[in-house]
Amino acid sequence: MLEPGGAVGVRGGGVGGMIPAIKSSIDGLEQVTVDITIITHSPSCSICLEDFAAYYQQEPITRLPCGHHYHVHCIVQWLEFSHLCPLCRYQMPTKDDQSN
Numbered sequence: 001m002l003e004p005g006g007a008v009g010v011r012g013g014g015v016g017g018m019i020p021a022i023k024s025s026i027d028g029l030e031q032v033t034v035d036i037t038i039i040t041h042s043p044s045c046s047i048c049l050e051d052f053a054a055y056y057q058q059e060p061i062t063r064l065p066c067g068h069h070y071h072v073h074c075i076v077q078w079l080e081f082s083h084l085c086p087l088c089r090y091q092m093p094t095k096d097d098q099s100n
């Protein structure tokens with residue numbers, strides 16, 4: 001019974017919990033080919049739980065800066081919802097502050 005814009009904000013109270021990652025950080029994610037090292041360290045995608053072995057040396061997958069691996073489509077959907085790595089809660093950028 002959740003209605004966008006309705007009076008549903010009183011419960012939960014998780015303000016700031018779900019912040020999407022900035023699109024440029026999603027676009028800039030590193031893509032790697034599945035090899036034996038990846039399968040050893042990250043045997044499956046923690047979002048959909050599918051085995052990476054099926055992708056061995058075929059489709060590229062995404063590696064987050066924290067070193068965790070996910071399907072490209074899985075992590076893109078995830079980061080559009082939450083900027084935290086599902087495994088270790090590494091924080092992806094939520095705003096453009098690449099100034100240096």
Ligand SMILES: [Zn+2]
Nearest residue numbers: 045048071074
């Ligand atoms: Zn996946």
Ligand SMILES: [Zn+2]
Nearest residue numbers: 066068085088
């Ligand atoms: Zn991580």
